[in-house]
Amino acid sequence: MTQPAFTVDVDHNQYLPEGGRDVSAIATVISDGTPAAANSEPGVGSAEIIIVDCSGSMDVPQTKMAQARAATAAAVDVVRDGVWFAVIAGTSFAKPVYPAAGGMAVASPQTRAEAKRAVNGLRAGGGTAIGKWLQLAYQTFGTTPATLRHAILLTDGRNQHETPEELASAVSLCEGSFTCDCRGVGTDWEVGELRKVSTALLGSVDIVPDPAGLAADFEAMMRTAMSKQVADVALRVWTPQQAEVRFVKQVAPTVGDLTDRRAATSPQVGDYPTGAWGPGESRDYHVGIRVAPGFVGQEMLAARISLVVSSPGGPQVLGQGLVRATWTDDEALSTKINSRVAHYTGQAELASVIQEGLEARKQGDEDTATARLGRAVVLAKESGNEDTARLLAKVVDVVDEATGTVRLKKKVADEDEMALDTRSTKTVRVRKEQA
Amino acid sequence: MTAIDGRSTEDVPCPNCRQLVGVWDGFCEACGTELAPPVVSSGTPGHVPQCPVCTADPDAPAGGVSPEGYCEVCGRKVPSDRDHVEVDLGLLAGISDRGLRHSRNEDAMALATSRTPDGQVAIAVVCDGVSTSPRPDEASLAAAQAAVRELLTAARLGDDLGEASLAAVRLASAALRDVAGPDGAPACTYASAVVSQGSITVCWIGDSRAYWLAASDEGPPPAGHAAIEPDAPTRPVTEARVAMASAATTPSSLLTRDDSLAAELVASGLLSEEDAMASPQAHVITQWLGADSPDLNPHVARFEPAGPGVLLVCSDGLWNYRSEPPDLAGMALPKALTSPLDAAAVLVKFANDAGGRDNITAVLVPFPLGTQ
Numbered sequence: 001m002t003q004p005a006f007t008v009d010v011d012h013n014q015y016l017p018e019g020g021r022d023v024s025a026i027a028t029v030i031s032d033g034t035p036a037a038a039n040s041e042p043g044v045g046s047a048e049i050i051i052v053d054c055s056g057s058m059d060v061p062q063t064k065m066a067q068a069r070a071a072t073a074a075a076v077d078v079v080r081d082g083v084w085f086a087v088i089a090g091t092s093f094a095k096p097v098y099p100a101a102g103g104m105a106v107a108s109p110q111t112r113a114e115a116k117r118a119v120n121g122l123r124a125g126g127g128t129a130i131g132k133w134l135q136l137a138y139q140t141f142g143t144t145p146a147t148l149r150h151a152i153l154l155t156d157g158r159n160q161h162e163t164p165e166e167l168a169s170a171v172s173l174c175e176g177s178f179t180c181d182c183r184g185v186g187t188d189w190e191v192g193e194l195r196k197v198s199t200a201l202l203g204s205v206d207i208v209p210d211p212a213g214l215a216a217d218f219e220a221m222m223r224t225a226m227s228k229q230v231a232d233v234a235l236r237v238w239t240p241q242q243a244e245v246r247f248v249k250q251v252a253p254t255v256g257d258l259t260d261r262r263a264a265t266s267p268q269v270g271d272y273p274t275g276a277w278g279p280g281e282s283r284d285y286h287v288g289i290r291v292a293p294g295f296v297g298q299e300m301l302a303a304r305i306s307l308v309v310s311s312p313g314g315p316q317v318l319g320q321g322l323v324r325a326t327w328t329d330d331e332a333l334s335t336k337i338n339s340r341v342a343h344y345t346g347q348a349e350l351a352s353v354i355q356e357g358l359e360a361r362k363q364g365d366e367d368t369a370t371a372r373l374g375r376a377v378v379l380a381k382e383s384g385n386e387d388t389a390r391l392l393a394k395v396v397d398v399v400d401e402a403t404g405t406v407r408l409k410k411k412v413a414d415e416d417e418m419a420l421d422t423r424s425t426k427t428v429r430v431r432k433e434q435a
Numbered sequence: 436m437t438a439i440d441g442r443s444t445e446d447v448p449c450p451n452c453r454q455l456v457g458v459w460d461g462f463c464e465a466c467g468t469e470l471a472p473p474v475v476s477s478g479t480p481g482h483v484p485q486c487p488v489c490t491a492d493p494d495a496p497a498g499g500v501s502p503e504g505y506c507e508v509c510g511r512k513v514p515s516d517r518d519h520v521e522v523d524l525g526l527l528a529g530i531s532d533r534g535l536r537h538s539r540n541e542d543a544m545a546l547a548t549s550r551t552p553d554g555q556v557a558i559a560v561v562c563d564g565v566s567t568s569p570r571p572d573e574a575s576l577a578a579a580q581a582a583v584r585e586l587l588t589a590a591r592l593g594d595d596l597g598e599a600s601l602a603a604v605r606l607a608s609a610a611l612r613d614v615a616g617p618d619g620a621p622a623c624t625y626a627s628a629v630v631s632q633g634s635i636t637v638c639w640i641g642d643s644r645a646y647w648l649a650a651s652d653e654g655p656p657p658a659g660h661a662a663i664e665p666d667a668p669t670r671p672v673t674e675a676r677v678a679m680a681s682a683a684t685t686p687s688s689l690l691t692r693d694d695s696l697a698a699e700l701v702a703s704g705l706l707s708e709e710d711a712m713a714s715p716q717a718h719v720i721t722q723w724l725g726a727d728s729p730d731l732n733p734h735v736a737r738f739e740p741a742g743p744g745v746l747l748v749c750s751d752g753l754w755n756y757r758s759e760p761p762d763l764a765g766m767a768l769p770k771a772l773t774s775p776l777d778a779a780a781v782l783v784k785f786a787n788d789a790g791g792r793d794n795i796t797a798v799l800v801p802f803p804l805g806t807q
Contacts, residue, residue, distance in 0.1 A: 240510025241495075291510070299512040299538035301505035322503065326538045432617075 006307040008321030015333040019293045023302040025323045026340045027285045031277040047084035047146035051133045053155040054089040058124035065124045067211035071218040073116045078222040079107045084144045090133035091126025092161040103143040127161035131170030138174050148231040149178035157188045171200045179203045179275045187414035191421045202275035206422045209415040227278035234271035238304040242292040251344040252284035254425040255351040286344045294327040347427040350379040354424035374404035385428045391420040461591045473547035473583040476531040478516030527557045528776035529798030532783045535791030542750050542794040543575035545583035549590040554632035556590040559798040563750040565622040574621035581610035596629045600638035604733040615726035622725030630800045635738045640722045642693040643750045648764035649687045650743040684742025687760035694722035745771040746800040752793035775799035
């Protein structure tokens, strides 16, 4: 398999007034590799684990467990020949379902059929301790040489049979080892809990309110996983000696703050984890740098952004984008606000005010909730984020969209509130304007 | 052998392979070396290997310079050779300087000389990148390079210089279509001058200028001093001869008319020159070279000055600070008549001392050619 190349396209207003220090840029990263070969070689392969909640509540109603089995089988069917895979059942402990003795199997028509037979035997009964499920997944992945590691985790309830610390410790163990997309079926689970897992493991979190929707969702997740080509890609940010990285955030397709995930490889270079990439994938990042102040006429490189992929021969640096700073006394140049920076700043604010508003509502602080969700309505409208606007309209009554005057709905369906919560991080993308 | 224009027509050795070549050959037939190549103000490729700030700082750790020219330690852009370029070809000389307030030199100049059976020829091209376009430094360099190449070839072949000037500016425009990219169309102004034994052919688009600086300005220009009649693209160039003043020597004058809002306001009588130059529209150009430029309407004009003097081709980084022809003549002459490079240095220093708000480029050609 050929290693894909990455292109980094930086968009920003490079002009600062005399003495200015803050540079803000949007970096669009595109992976433009060729599609992966149909058969992965064993040494450089993909591995998939499906983790299914088999706690007692999965039988309430019985269709839930049935749909979970069907969805798991559907996902198994998407696993490509040659890819390692396994299925794990999760209760207050974790148990391998296929291969029954543990470890992973190489996908083929025969092993997929065997796996589906084993999945058919899944029954609900027991508690919920997600950390244990993650630990077993970690060990299971470790039995193969595969580098592209991904898991799908399904739960329907709260993590009752573990302390938050135990879960956090398991998540910490797994961080950097595999990526994990989390799904909650129904409305009895905790968005915040599952989000901690998905954020740390660089995956998505979402609600599937009706179990009948599980199969399509699982299939889609597995197809996306099959398209990934490079694992453990890091965003590398170089800054000059007297500069400081204020933040690094992914802003498209979803918002996520990577600032605290920095791994310093040297005083001036930090790597931020971005997980696995497939060909044609494109993500936008918002980077903020504070540099030493300059005088008019000076030019400086504020940051160099590239992608780093580990390979047997050592880390490979692919792609490069330059963030420049030029000091000028031309106010027309230095006061121009780059429209994409402004847009994404708004999108990031949108995600955080939604989460703050929903949290305040849960705590009974109606004033804060109304203010935050009102601000969210304004930001959603300004940025054309219609999906989020629709989700907001299920939680608040919008009196005036322009000023953000809203009233909290007295009755909000749990699934509407949770959908808004999980999808608050989805952003609207803006392309660079053609000059 | 008969001497023509004071120089021998005997063969001379090629500077590369030492085979004898004709005195007005463009290329050595033996080794292919170009004998008098044009010189463009691109600076040497690559960057200085050390950051001067970090080198001077005892506490700074050792570090190199990135391929784009930034210090690996402090991030500052290291000086580029293109920030200050001096070219002296004997017959003419020029300086292009970054100035004090811009972070890079977006002006470019190209100089060339040629020896033909009809005499010597000096060629100067000055281009000023439009700051609001992307990669203006690439625009000015590409345009100057393309134009000087065409003008030199035409001079060697003895082509009509007016038509050659139009061909050159069109090739410069085509070169800018090649450098256009997803980030937009790099743009620049354009001013070229071809000086032969008896005449000066000027071609321009935008607000870079050509001036005639007389060796002695005797009083105010006589009545009837012809204003520029820019050539319309469809009219044959030979009709665009400008009748210069009938005095014994041609006084200092501006040979070009800016394609700018200010110039149009003045021409239409709506504003005085002083008010126009002070207005915010003073530097809004109405024509430029660039892939996004509407129809190209370059101006061409030919002059036959009487009396000694110097042709000055310059960007607005100079004339912004002093624009009146006699004032410029007072600064540059008499030095420019014999040492055009030293005179160019005087002009550049003047502009930097006055503030250096823009890149400064000045090329001086003493006239008649070869008298210095």
